Amino acid sequence: MSPSPSIIIAFSTLALFSILMVAGIYNTLVTLRNRFANAYAQIDVQLKRRYDLIPNLVETAKGYLTHERGTLEAVIAARNAAAAANTGAAAHPGDPSAMKQLASSEATLGGTLGRLFALSESYPDLKANTTMLQLMEELTSTENKVAFSRQAFNDAVMAYNTKREVFPSNVIAGMFSFTVAGLFAIEKPEERLAAKVSFA
Amino acid sequence: MGFLEHQDRARTRTTVLVIYFAISVVCIIAAVYIASVLIVYGTQANRPSGSPPTELVLWDPAIFLYAALGTLSVVIIGSVYKIAALAKGGSAVAESLGGRLLSPNTADPGERQLRNVIEEMAIASGMPVPRIYVLDDEPGINAFAAGHTPGDAAIGVTRGCMTLLNRDELQGIIGHEFSHIANGDMRLDLRIMGVLFGIVCLAVIGQVLLYSSRGRGRNPLLFLGLALIVIGAIGVFFGRLIQAALSRQREFLADASAVQFTRNPAGLSAALQKLGGTGSQVKSAHAGEASHMFFGNGMGTSFLGATLATHPPLAERIRAIDPSWDGNFHQGTVRVAAALSHLGSA
Numbered sequence: 001m002s003p004s005p006s007i008i009i010a011f012s013t014l015a016l017f018s019i020l021m022v023a024g025i026y027n028t029l030v031t032l033r034n035r036f037a038n039a040y041a042q043i044d045v046q047l048k049r050r051y052d053l054i055p056n057l058v059e060t061a062k063g064y065l066t067h068e069r070g071t072l073e074a075v076i077a078a079r080n081a082a083a084a085a086n087t088g089a090a091a092h093p094g095d096p097s098a099m100k101q102l103a104s105s106e107a108t109l110g111g112t113l114g115r116l117f118a119l120s121e122s123y124p125d126l127k128a129n130t131t132m133l134q135l136m137e138e139l140t141s142t143e144n145k146v147a148f149s150r151q152a153f154n155d156a157v158m159a160y161n162t163k164r165e166v167f168p169s170n171v172i173a174g175m176f177s178f179t180v181a182g183l184f185a186i187e188k189p190e191e192r193l194a195a196k197v198s199f200a
Numbered sequence: 201m202g203f204l205e206h207q208d209r210a211r212t213r214t215t216v217l218v219i220y221f222a223i224s225v226v227c228i229i230a231a232v233y234i235a236s237v238l239i240v241y242g243t244q245a246n247r248p249s250g251s252p253p254t255e256l257v258l259w260d261p262a263i264f265l266y267a268a269l270g271t272l273s274v275v276i277i278g279s280v281y282k283i284a285a286l287a288k289g290g291s292a293v294a295e296s297l298g299g300r301l302l303s304p305n306t307a308d309p310g311e312r313q314l315r316n317v318i319e320e321m322a323i324a325s326g327m328p329v330p331r332i333y334v335l336d337d338e339p340g341i342n343a344f345a346a347g348h349t350p351g352d353a354a355i356g357v358t359r360g361c362m363t364l365l366n367r368d369e370l371q372g373i374i375g376h377e378f379s380h381i382a383n384g385d386m387r388l389d390l391r392i393m394g395v396l397f398g399i400v401c402l403a404v405i406g407q408v409l410l411y412s413s414r415g416r417g418r419n420p421l422l423f424l425g426l427a428l429i430v431i432g433a434i435g436v437f438f439g440r441l442i443q444a445a446l447s448r449q450r451e452f453l454a455d456a457s458a459v460q461f462t463r464n465p466a467g468l469s470a471a472l473q474k475l476g477g478t479g480s481q482v483k484s485a486h487a488g489e490a491s492h493m494f495f496g497n498g499m500g501t502s503f504l505g506a507t508l509a510t511h512p513p514l515a516e517r518i519r520a521i522d523p524s525w526d527g528n529f530h531q532g533t534v535r536v537a538a539a540l541s542h543l544g545s546a
Contacts, residue, residue, distance in 0.1 A: 042323070133309065140367070141316035148324035148461075 025172045032163055033094075036156035036181060040093035042149040043184065044086065047106075050142045051083045054113075057135045061116065064126035068119055075116050078109040094157060096182030103185055113139075150184050157181045206520060207460070210453035214388075217446045221392065224442065225275065228399065228435045233267035235427035243420045274405060278398030283390055290347025290354030290386075291331055297344075297482075299333030299356045310362045317371050318355060324461040325378040330355045334362070335482075341365065341471070342480045343495040345377040346386060353381045364478060365471055372458055372468030373495055379457030385450045392446065396439045403432025440508060447510040452520060459521055469522035472496075476514045476529030 058072050065072060085105040089098040120126050127133075160181055164173035172178075240263060241256050291301075302311055315332060322329045330345070330353040338358035347353035355377050361370065380386060406428025413419040459465045480496030496511060511517075518525045 134312070137309065137313055137316065141313075141320060144320040144371075145323050148320060151324070152326065 021168075022172055025169045026176060029160070029163060029169065029173060029176075029178050032156070032160035033178065033181075036153060036160055037093045039149065039153040039156045040090065040184075043146060043153055044090045046142050046145045046149055047082075047086045050139065050146065051079055051086070053135060053139050053142065054079045054109075057116075057132070057139065060129065060131050060135060061120065061126060064123050064129070065116075065119060068116075071112070071116055071119060075109075075112045078105070078112045081105045082109045094160075094181030096180065099182035099184050107186065154183045154185075157183050204456075204460070206456035207453055210449045210456065213449045214446060214453070217442055217449065218388075221395065221439070221442050221446075224435060224438050225395065225399075228275075228402070228431055229268050229271045231431045231434075232271045232402075232428070233264050235424065235431065236263050236267045239420045239423045239427070242423070271402065274401050275395060275398030278401035279391075279394035282397035283394040286390055286393060287348060289352040290345070291333075291352075293346035294331070294333040294344075294354040294356045297333075297335060297356060298337055299335055299354075302332040302334055313367060314357060314362060314370065314374075317367065317374050321371065321374045321378045321461055324375070325382050325457075327353075327378060327381055330381065333357070335359060338482055340480050340482060341373075341475045341478050341496065342482055343373050343377050345380040347381070348387050348390065350381050353386075355381075358482070360478065364474060368462075368464060368467030369471035369474065371462050372464065372471045375458030375461040376454045376468065376495055378461060379454040380450070383450070383453060383457065385454070388450070389447070392439075392443050396436065396443060399432055399435040399439055401432075402435065403429050406430075406432055444508045444510055448512045451511050451517065455517055455521055465521045469518050469525065472514055472518045472521075473525075473529050476518075 054075065058075055062072060082102070082105040085098070085102040089095070089102040092098050120132075163169050164178050164180070237256075237258065237260060240260075294301075302315060304315070306312055306315065311334065314334075318332055319329055327350050330347070330350075333354055333356040335342075335356055335358045339360045340358055341360045341364055343355065343357045343361055345353060345355050355374065357373075361373060365373070406425045409421050409425030409428065411425075413421040413425065455468060458468050462468065475496045480494070482494065494511075496514070514529075515527070
């Protein structure tokens with residue numbers, strides 16, 4: 001006995017609807033993933049600018065801080081480590097281990113920069129240097145831009161992670177291996193604060 | 201109360217005020233209708249050969265249709281005309297106020313900082329970077345945002361802003377202006393101004409009717425003219441009240457959004473305190489028509505004072521973002537001026 005036409009129609013309609021639903025969820029997950037990848041691109045631009053500014057800053061400070069070579073070298077080393085971590089993170093934005101690596105090397109960089117700024121407080125000539133003032137302003141602005149872009153990135157990661165954890169999209173996420181994305185968190189906020197210097 | 205609750209509250213109040221505005225237009229139609237019914241009744245009752253005594257018919261669909269269509273078309277045509285006249289982009293407004301476009305590669309440290317702060321706030325608010333104008337001749341602390349879409353927006357900053365405020369305070373003010381752009385306040389303002397002008401048109405038509413029918417005895421048009429003048433005047437008065445109340449709510453909303461963007465209530469609070477100590481007067485001749493767009497009250501206080509003010513009292517704004525404020529406005533000019541001369545001589 002063959003199944004009646006109405007049953008065939010009912011089952012094919014059901015199948016069609018489930019395919020459409022799976023496709024819809026899959027597309028939403030892809031959209032959300034692209035969104036946080038794009039948000040990371042914004043951070044990447046600012047971080048690169050920051051890594052470009054730091055050697056200039058060190059170069060300018062060198063003439064004044066002749067007895068602080070250790071600090072200057074530490075800043076450059078931390079800058080190079082952070083730039084490498086950013087290259088890794090930019091290749092796989094949202095990859096939890098890459099993001100963690102970036103966050104910790106950024107924290108180290110913030111800490112060494114903070115020490116450099118604290119040192120420069122006792123060198124009035126350096127504080128009055130026009131190039132130094134301009135670099136400080138650019139660095140402050142870039143820091144702020146990183147901070148604001150990081151908020152947008154973390155919001156986008158949160159939206160993606162939530163979508164991939166709730167039912168029914170978690171089933172689709174598991175089937176097509178949408179992995180969990182990592183936030184760009186600040187590791188030691190007090191070290192970042194130390195890098196904030198205002199001349200006004 | 202956090203900034204999110206402040207924003208919700210300001211948004212709800214905006215909706216209520218926009219509904220009030222719509223209600224007042226409906227009231228105007230009703231008033232015109234009642235006046236027309238009375239005038240029609242009056243002219244019929246005075247007819248000398250009126251053998252059948254006419255009754256006062258309160259509901260006359262024909263008159264209602266004429267009154268409603270007539271009023272609405274005057275208000276709508278007036279609004280569209282005014283909106284078209286006002287709807288120039290943000291740059292046009294900024295230039296009419298005496299703004300100078302900031303070059304992207306400026307070497308001046310103050311201008312460089314302004315550009316940086318604006319770029320930061322563009323990232324924080326998710327808006328494109330607007331064109332930046334400096335009002336060189338204005339020593340007071342003030343800023344404005346103009347334009348109808350985020351795409352054609354312009355932000356203008358007085359010279360006083362750049363010389364008297366530090367980075368965090370400047371960021372607070374710029375954040376405030378960005379929320380006007382992000383919340384679509386410029387568009388809302390424009391529409392309200394258009395409808396207000398439409399109501400003014402009603403009174404103008406009344407005047408025309410009054411003058412054209414003078415000296416022709418008991419002309420019904422004379423009474424219609426008088427009625428339109430009175431209705432128009434009352435309508436404009438209440439319209440202005442609602443417009444001012446609306447503008448004050450949008451200022452609260454913009455302050456709360458600025459805190460959301462900068463995450464630094466202290467900066468905006470300090471800027472408002474300095475504004476209270478230094479003043480926010482804008483001297484430009486065009487400042488009046490743009491007063492609602494400014495960060496602080498750009499004009500002197502009007503005779504109706506608080507009810508017609510486009511900005512809430514400074515103290516109230518500061519308390520909303522900084523409940524621990526001691527009530528003193530700070531001038532802070534000396535310290536900052538010293539820092540700046542230091543910058544300049546460097």
